[in-house]
Amino acid sequence: MDFDPSTDRIVGTARVPNERKQNKPPVPVKIIVAGGFGVGKTTTVGAISEISPLTTEAEMTMESVGVDDPGPDSAKTTTTIAMDFGCVTIDHTLKLYLFGTPGQARFAFMWDDLIRGALGALVVVDTNRIDDCYPAVDYFERAGLPFVVGINTFNGQLGYSLDEVRWALAVRDEVPVLSFDARFRGSVRDALLVVLDQALDRAIKMRSS
Amino acid sequence: MTPPAGSDEPGRPATPGVRPFLHRSGAAAYRPQPPAGPDDQVPDGHISGLRPFVITSGRVDGVDPDIGMETQVTVHPDARPARLPPEQRAIVALCIEPHSVAEISALLKLHLGVARILVSDLRACGQLDVHVLDSEFPDPETIMRVIRGLRSIN
Known part of the structure; x- marks a missing residue:
């Protein structure tokens, strides 16, 4: 039962014997990947992450119980939601995290925590269920977080034109609406670059004001 | 006790591949639906299912709000974790290398809220x-x- 980190800690090719020296951790930055269930959030995260997406579970807090419906057969009054995330190491001092979060309005209780310090958000949209992304769009608009609407083109097909989607979402003209394929790294990377572009705009504006 | 990496925990689903609440009523589900109203109040006021918070002695809040999911955590040079409970010891052992709170939660299979409190x-x-x-x-x-x-990145 003694603390012995050398049993399973391996750095590079070397086992690290009971190391007490402190590693300087990277500065973390994060982008939120939001959207309804099954729109491809985890696929998006997995396409670009250097690790396969990890899942963390968050217990719904008691304040949220009133708006949660765990179903008629359940005596539970709490709900566990799963959140997938991945990361991209930019260099040894900077690490980008991608958090995929359920877009339902009833989960908004945890978004305040989630978006603290976030660079921006990619709202993943399936044009067959476009209303699934409304809560996320509403939330990010209110919170003033830069976001980009990314239509996931399942099998390369875009059911509606980007203009039609923009009309349906009624987002401001500054909000980019683009299509991407969540399965491909290059496509996800380009979508994230648009998010970062928005984040950069905001950061420059905040600095000058 | 070692971190329960990869161990099977009976009665608890692993990574949810297909979520049961994913199903919608087919292609006709395009129409926006009114949000579930606040009518469904707590059925009987009985709260159960907070078992993970046994580890935290029942606390569900009181966490420093600056500790975010991506916040990096490392072991303190003078850490003496030998007398800590298993969950805490596992966290200290993991943080020999920098890890985010979210990674601690995922790798040690702790709820995010529990990981933050610990x-x-x-x-x-x-x-x-x-x-x-x-x-x-x-x-x-x-x-x-x-x-x-x-x-x-290519």
């Missing part, structure tokens, strides 16, 4: 260093570095 506790008792950022908002230079880093 990390907060371990920081308070000098076992962990929690690297809270000075500024909540990343500066333009940092964002430019992220952009350059992403551009170099």
Whole structure:
């Protein structure tokens, strides 16, 4: 039962014997990947992450119980939601995290925590269920977080034109609406670059004001 | 006790592949639906299912709000984790290398809220260093570095 980190800690090719020296951790930055269930959030995260997406579970807090419906057969009054995330190491001092979060309005209780310090958000949209992304769009608009609407083109097909989607979402003209394929790294990377572009705009504006 | 990496926990689903509430009523589900009204109040006021918080002695809040999911955590140079409970000891062992709170939660299969509380506790008792950022908002230079880093991904 003694603390012995050398049993399973391996750095590079070397086992690290009971190391007490402190590693300087990277500065973390994060982008939120939001959207309804099954729109491809985890696929998006997995396409670009250097690790396969990890899942963390968050217990719904008691304040949220009133708006949660765990179903008629359940005596539970709490709900566990799963959140997938991945990361991209930019260099040894900077690490980008991608958090995929359920877009339902009833989960908004945890978004305040989630978006603290976030660079921006990619709202993943399936044009067959476009209303699934409304809560996320509403939330990010209110919170003033830069976001980009990314239509996931399942099998390369875009059911509606980007203009039609923009009309349906009624987002401001500054909000980019683009299509991407969540399965491909290059496509996800380009979508994230648009998010970062928005984040950069905001950061420059905040600095000058 | 070692971190329960990869161990099977009966009665608890692993990574949810297909979520049961994913199903919608087919192609006709395109129409916006009114949000579930606040009518469904707590059925009987009976609260159950907070078992994970046994580990935290029942606390569900009181965490430093600066500890975010991506906040990096490392072991304190003078950490003496031998007498800690297993969950705490596992966290300290994991943080020999920097890990985010979210990674601690996922790798040790702790609820995110529990992981945050334990990390907060371990920081308070000098076992962990929690690297809270000075500024909540990343500066333009940092964002430019992220952009350059992403551009170099093929």
